[in-house]
Amino acid sequence: MEEALVRATIPQDLVKALGVESQTRSKADAFTQAFLKNSIQQHSRHNLKNMLTHKAVILGYTRPKKEKKRSSKKAKGLNARQKRAMKIFDIKPEHQKYELFLPLHDLWRQYIIDLCNGLKPSCNPQFVQQKLLKADFHGAIITVVRSKCPSYVGTTGILVQEFKHVFKIISKEDKLKVIPKRNSVFSVEINGFVSHIYGSKFEQRASERSAKKFKVRGTIDL
Amino acid sequence: MAGQLKDKEAYQRLNYLYQAAHCVLSQNPENVELARFYCFTQKTIARRLVLRQDPSVKRTLCKKCCSLLIPGVTATTRQRRKNRKTRFTVVKCLLCGQSKTLLNNPDYCLWVDRPEAQLQQQKQPDRGPSVKNQPKDSDPDKSASSTPSTSTAGT
Ligand SMILES: [Zn+2]
Numbered sequence: 001m002e003e004a005l006v007r008a009t010i011p012q013d014l015v016k017a018l019g020v021e022s023q024t025r026s027k028a029d030a031f032t033q034a035f036l037k038n039s040i041q042q043h044s045r046h047n048l049k050n051m052l053t054h055k056a057v058i059l060g061y062t063r064p065k066k067e068k069k070r071s072s073k074k075a076k077g078l079n080a081r082q083k084r085a086m087k088i089f090d091i092k093p094e095h096q097k098y099e100l101f102l103p104l105h106d107l108w109r110q111y112i113i114d115l116c117n118g119l120k121p122s123c124n125p126q127f128v129q130q131k132l133l134k135a136d137f138h139g140a141i142i143t144v145v146r147s148k149c150p151s152y153v154g155t156t157g158i159l160v161q162e163f164k165h166v167f168k169i170i171s172k173e174d175k176l177k178v179i180p181k182r183n184s185v186f187s188v189e190i191n192g193f194v195s196h197i198y199g200s201k202f203e204q205r206a207s208e209r210s211a212k213k214f215k216v217r218g219t220i221d222l
Numbered sequence: 223m224a225g226q227l228k229d230k231e232a233y234q235r236l237n238y239l240y241q242a243a244h245c246v247l248s249q250n251p252e253n254v255e256l257a258r259f260y261c262f263t264q265k266t267i268a269r270r271l272v273l274r275q276d277p278s279v280k281r282t283l284c285k286k287c288c289s290l291l292i293p294g295v296t297a298t299t300r301q302r303r304k305n306r307k308t309r310f311t312v313v314k315c316l317l318c319g320q321s322k323t324l325l326n327n328p329d330y331c332l333w334v335d336r337p338e339a340q341l342q343q344q345k346q347p348d349r350g351p352s353v354k355n356q357p358k359d360s361d362p363d364k365s366a367s368s369t370p371s372t373s374t375a376g377t
Contacts, residue, residue, distance in 0.1 A: 027248075034251030035294050038316045078287060078318070086318075088258060088287065095253040107245050111238040115231065136235045138242055138260065161259055207266035210232050 089161065091168075096176045101139070101158045108139030112190050119191050128193050134210055137162060137197075140188050142169060145196065148183035155179065162206040167199075232271050239264040240279060243290045251295045254317060258289040277332055281313075286320035301326075 009022040023031065078086070113119045116131050143156045155177060157169035167179045167186070181199035188195045202209070243257040243264075261283050268275050282291050291297035291313055302310045302323075314321035333339050 031251050031295070037252070038295065039298075076286065086287070087255070089255055089262070091253065091255050095250055095256070097250075100249045100253070101246075103249055104242055104245050107238070107241055111234065111241075115234055131231070134231050134235070136238055136263075138239070138263075160256060205266070206263050207270060210235060210267050211270045 091160065091176065093176075096170055096174055098158070098170055098172050098174050101160060101170055104139040104160075105141060105158055108136075109190060111136070111139075119193070121192060123193075125193065129195060132188070132195050136206070137188070138206070140190075142167065142186045142188050142197070144179060144184055145187045146185040152179055152184060164205045165203060229271075229273070232267065232273060236264050236267060236273065236275070239267075247290060247292060247295060254289055254296055257296075258287065258317075261290050262288040276334070281322070281324070284315040284318065284320055285322070287315065287318040289315060289317050291315060 007028075010018075010020060015021060022028070078088070112132070112135060115135055116123060116128050119128070137159050138161070140159050141156065142159050144152045144154060147153050155169070155171065157171035157177060159167055159169050160176075161168040165181055167181060169177050169179060171177055181202050184199040186197040186199060188197060239260045243260040246253055246257045246260070265283070265288055267273075283289070284291055284297075289296055293299040293313070296316055298314045298316065300312045300314070302312050304310065309326045311324045311326055312321050313324070
């Protein structure tokens with residue numbers, strides 16, 4: 001009875017009033033799982049199982065240590081050690097699924113088409129290239145065309161993370177591949193326009209490219 | 223004119239990154255790392271190019287760990303009362319524990335929504351191209367720090 005209530009779809013009149021829609025079953029399930037996992041508080045300090053496997057437990061009362069209060073209530077960023085401990089940007093292996101990133105790719109296509117004012121076939125390739133230089137590539141399907149290391153050639157996948165020296169792409173086989181930018185040429189295809197990225201020229205963080213000025217024509221070799 | 227166009231590209235990029243973070247979380251609510259990476263990139267781009275982001279965007283990002291705050295998925299939203307009258311909405315990031323406290327004030331009007339801000343933006347082009355848009359940029363900042371609604375509180 002209760003379960004049926006939980007799984008009930010939103011009534012039609014409410015859909016209009018609230019502007020929300022019922023999700024598909026798999027999506028709703030994923031949301032519920034994540035919601036429950038986040039809602040149940042985890043006490044790492046009071047992890048009993050861990051504590052009992054330890055050598056000895058002293059039964060006694062210790063006054064809980066007062067945590068040092070910060071003078072200001074402002075949020076402070078995390079330092080590098082904390083970031084490393086949190087694995088702040090590492091994608092967990094169970095989330096490395098190719099089909100989970102397909103909507104991201106669709107979103108990316110829309111973004112690029114919007115960026116290039118519609119991207120008609122009559123567009124000047126130079127113009128498109130200029131726009132792509134400053135564009136974001138997260139979500140693009142990229143292929144390694146040439147590389148000094150032959151085993152990288154032909155690798156295709158959705159680019160999920162761009163770092164200073166590497167691209168992290170997810171291949172169709174649900175594998176996360178880390179490809180160094182240096183000494184490789186990548187190709188990006190969108191609506192018939194194929195653009196080549198010279199990785200050696202791209203060795204910056206994803207955020208730095210927005211501000212950088214590129215030379216019109218530099219020497220290009222691998 | 224060229225400067226304006228360049229900004230437009232950057233804003234489109236910020237917009238895309240923000241949407242991408244939402245897209246990733248809607249596909250897989252547990253993949254917080256990637257969403258956080260996109261929001262972090264978005265934040266760094268905005269910082270490098272000195273672009274102001276809308277308060278509605280800023281309020282959905284964690285100041286500490288840069289993750290996207292979606293109530294129920296990556297954040298909890300609770301109502302808290304201080305005195306009899308003042309009530310706050312407390313949004314707590316589930317990933318790092320940082321919380322932000324927003325005053326419930328239906329009459330509160332953001333600086334960008336106020337008519338003065340619009341006037342100032344319209345005045346901008348008259349000053350000529352040599353004047354940088356510093357006055358425009360510094361004002362929203364001042365207003366944001368003086369209003370209680372955007373202040374953050376520790377846990
Ligand atoms: Zn956080």
